[in-house]
Amino acid sequence: MAKAREMEERYPHLVQRGRGMEASAELAATDQSADLVDLMSVIKASQTMASEIRLEQLLATMLRTVMSNAGAEKGILILKNESEWLIEAAGSVDLDVEIMQSVPYEHSGMLSVAVVNYTIRTEEMLVLHNASVEGVFFRDPYITKNRPKSILCSPLWQQGKMIGVIYLENNETTHVFNEKRSEPLRLIFSQMAIFIENARLYHQLEQWNQSLEMIVAERTREIQSLLQANKNLLNNAGQGFLSFSKNLLVHSEYSRECLRMFGRELAGESVASLLYPNRPDKQVFVESLLEKYFETKDQGQKELYLSLFPTEICINQLPLKLECKPIQGDRRDSPEGLMLILTDMSEQRALECKMEQEWQKLNMIVTVATSLPLFQKAYRSFTSFFAGGWKTLFGTGTDLSDSLLKLAEQIHQFKGDFSQFHMIHTPQKLHDLETWLMDRDLQQEWLTDGDFQSQLPVAQVQAAMQQDLEIIRNKLGNSFLENGDGEMTISRDRWERFVEKLSSLLPDSSAARLDQCIRELHQRPIKEMMVRYQEYVEELAQRLHKTIHPLQLEAEEILVDPERFEPFVGSLLHVFSNAIVHAIEPESERLAQGKESRGDHPLPDLAGGCRAFDRHRG
Structure with missing residues (x-):
C-alpha cells in the first residue's frame, strides 16, 4: 500500500490517464449493454406483434407494445384507406386501447392535426421534445389546449409505400422520445407495417372466404329450394316418377305417387318385376328390351326400343299409363338413365265410362x-x-x-x-x-x-x-x-165397321174412291219405314271396326200397309246385321285384296225398287 501511494505521488499523470481509460471502458460496456437491451426489446416487441394475425387484435397489441417500449402515455394509429387517413386504434395508459371505427383524424380532437399533417406531407418522423414551446407547433389548437410535453409522429412504410402514421404523446416529461428510444422505435415501426399488411391480407382473405361461404351457402339454399320445389311439383303432379340406370334397378328417389300406386317402397327393385310381378314372360321381354337400349350407341335404335316399351299396365287394379323417357347425367355412377312416368287412368276411365253412358x-x-x-x-x-x-x-x-x-x-x-x-x-x-x-x-x-x-x-x-x-x-x-x-x-174393329157403314151409304163409285183414300191415308212409303236402318248399319260397322259408305236407299214411291209390312221390315234387321258381319271385310283385308277401304252394304232388290249394293265385292 505504501509503495502504491509512492507511485501515485511520483507519477500522478500516469495514474490520471489510467483512471480515464478505466472510465472509458466502463462507459463503452454500458453503451453495449444498452444496445443489447434495445435489441432485445425490439425482438420481444416483434414476437408479441407476430402472435396476432387478426387485424383488430393486432392493432390493439401493436399499440400497447409501442407505447410500452416508447414510454408514451397516449398512442394513436392512423391507417390509409385509399385517399383517406383514418384512426383505427387509440389508447392510453389509463384507458387501454380502443379499436376505432375508421374515424377521420382531422375531426377527432384526439391529436395535433398540424403534427400529423406535417408527417404525412414530408413522410418523415417528427419528434417534439417540448411541444408547447417548440417550433411552430405550439400555436396548434390541440397543443395550446392540452399542452403535451413530448410528441412523436412517424410514418409506417411497407415496400416503399406509406400505409399509416403512428402518433405518440407523453404529457408528463420532456425529451421522452430521445435518440436512444427513437432508433429502436424505427425498427419496431418497420415491423408494424409488415404485420399490418399481412393482417390486412388475412382480413381480406377472411372476408373473401366469408363471402364465398355466403355465396356457397346461398347457392346451396337455392339449389335445395329448387330441388324441394321440383320434389313438391313431382309429388303433387298426380303422376308417378321413378328412374333407373343400366342395372335396371329403381333409384332411391321417386315421387310420392309411386308409393300410392304400388303400396310399398320401390328403391332397389327390378323395373321388370315391378311392372309385371306375376308375368315372367313379360319380365323377360322388358329386361331384354332395356338391355338392348343401354347397350346400343345408335340414337335411332334407342328410339326404336323405347317405342316398343309397354304403354299401359294394371297394378293393384289401377290402370296405369306408362311413358319411358331418356335422361342424361342421371347419376355419377351412371351417366345415362331412363325416367318412367306413370299416370293413373282410373279417373279418366271412369269419366270416359260416364260419358259413354251419358251418350x-x-x-x-x-x-x-x-x-x-x-x-x-x-x-x-x-x-x-x-x-x-x-x-x-x-x-x-x-x-x-x-x-x-x-x-x-x-x-x-x-x-x-x-x-x-x-x-x-x-x-x-x-x-x-x-x-x-x-x-x-x-x-x-x-x-x-x-x-x-x-x-x-x-x-x-x-x-x-x-x-x-x-x-x-x-x-x-x-x-x-x-x-x-x-x-x-179407336180400335181397328170399330174403324173397319165405320168405313163399311159409310161405304154402304155412298154410291158404288164414291164408295170405291173413299176406300182408296182411306187406304192411302193408312199406308206409308216403304223407304220411310226402312230409314231406321241407316243409322243402325253405321253404328254396327263402327262397333265391328269396319268402314262402310253411308247406306243409301234407292226406292220408288211405293206405298204399303204398315200393318202388313212391319214384320217384314223388322225382319230385315238380321239381313243388315249378317251383311255387315259376314259380307264386309275389315279395312286391312280389303286393302290387301286391292279393294277400296270402305265397303257398301249389299242389299237385294226390295219390291223392285229399293236396293243398295257393294260395288267392289267379288
Whole structure:
C-alpha cells in the first residue's frame, strides 16, 4: 500500500490517464449493454406483434407494445384507406386501447392535426421534445389546449409505400422520445407495417372466404329450394316418377305417387318385376328390351326400343299409363338413365265410362223422340206380349218344341226392334232370355207347361224396360208414350165397321174412291219405314271396326200397309246385321285384296225398287 501511494505521488499523470481509460471502458460496456437491451426489446416487441394475425387484435397489441417500449402515455394509429387517413386504434395508459371505427383524424380532437399533417406531407418522423414551446407547433389548437410535453409522429412504410402514421404523446416529461428510444422505435415501426399488411391480407382473405361461404351457402339454399320445389311439383303432379340406370334397378328417389300406386317402397327393385310381378314372360321381354337400349350407341335404335316399351299396365287394379323417357347425367355412377312416368287412368276411365253412358242415354232418347210413333207401337206390342200374350203360344195341343221356337223368334224380333232405338238395358235382357231358351232347347230340358211358365224370367225383361223408360221420361216427360194433342185412338174393329157403314151409304163409285183414300191415308212409303236402318248399319260397322259408305236407299214411291209390312221390315234387321258381319271385310283385308277401304252394304232388290249394293265385292 505504501509503495502504491509512492507511485501515485511520483507519477500522478500516469495514474490520471489510467483512471480515464478505466472510465472509458466502463462507459463503452454500458453503451453495449444498452444496445443489447434495445435489441432485445425490439425482438420481444416483434414476437408479441407476430402472435396476432387478426387485424383488430393486432392493432390493439401493436399499440400497447409501442407505447410500452416508447414510454408514451397516449398512442394513436392512423391507417390509409385509399385517399383517406383514418384512426383505427387509440389508447392510453389509463384507458387501454380502443379499436376505432375508421374515424377521420382531422375531426377527432384526439391529436395535433398540424403534427400529423406535417408527417404525412414530408413522410418523415417528427419528434417534439417540448411541444408547447417548440417550433411552430405550439400555436396548434390541440397543443395550446392540452399542452403535451413530448410528441412523436412517424410514418409506417411497407415496400416503399406509406400505409399509416403512428402518433405518440407523453404529457408528463420532456425529451421522452430521445435518440436512444427513437432508433429502436424505427425498427419496431418497420415491423408494424409488415404485420399490418399481412393482417390486412388475412382480413381480406377472411372476408373473401366469408363471402364465398355466403355465396356457397346461398347457392346451396337455392339449389335445395329448387330441388324441394321440383320434389313438391313431382309429388303433387298426380303422376308417378321413378328412374333407373343400366342395372335396371329403381333409384332411391321417386315421387310420392309411386308409393300410392304400388303400396310399398320401390328403391332397389327390378323395373321388370315391378311392372309385371306375376308375368315372367313379360319380365323377360322388358329386361331384354332395356338391355338392348343401354347397350346400343345408335340414337335411332334407342328410339326404336323405347317405342316398343309397354304403354299401359294394371297394378293393384289401377290402370296405369306408362311413358319411358331418356335422361342424361342421371347419376355419377351412371351417366345415362331412363325416367318412367306413370299416370293413373282410373279417373279418366271412369269419366270416359260416364260419358259413354251419358251418350248412350242421349242417343236412346233422341232416337225414341225422332221415331216416337214406331217406338210407341213396338212398346205396345212388347207390353201386350210380356203381360201374358206369350202364353198363347203354348195352347192346348201345340208342340212344346214348336212353341219354344216361336217364343225365341218373337223375343229375337223384340231384341232387334229395341236395338234400333238404342235401348240400354232392354236388348241385353232380351238376349239373356233368348239364350236361356236356346240352352233349354240344346240341353233338351223339356219341362211341363206349368213348370216352364213359372221359370220363364219375364219379370227381368220387364224391369229392364222400365229402367230404360225411366231414363226417357226424365227427358221427354211422363206422357211421351201417350198420343199427342188432337189425336184420337179407336180400335181397328170399330174403324173397319165405320168405313163399311159409310161405304154402304155412298154410291158404288164414291164408295170405291173413299176406300182408296182411306187406304192411302193408312199406308206409308216403304223407304220411310226402312230409314231406321241407316243409322243402325253405321253404328254396327263402327262397333265391328269396319268402314262402310253411308247406306243409301234407292226406292220408288211405293206405298204399303204398315200393318202388313212391319214384320217384314223388322225382319230385315238380321239381313243388315249378317251383311255387315259376314259380307264386309275389315279395312286391312280389303286393302290387301286391292279393294277400296270402305265397303257398301249389299242389299237385294226390295219390291223392285229399293236396293243398295257393294260395288267392289267379288
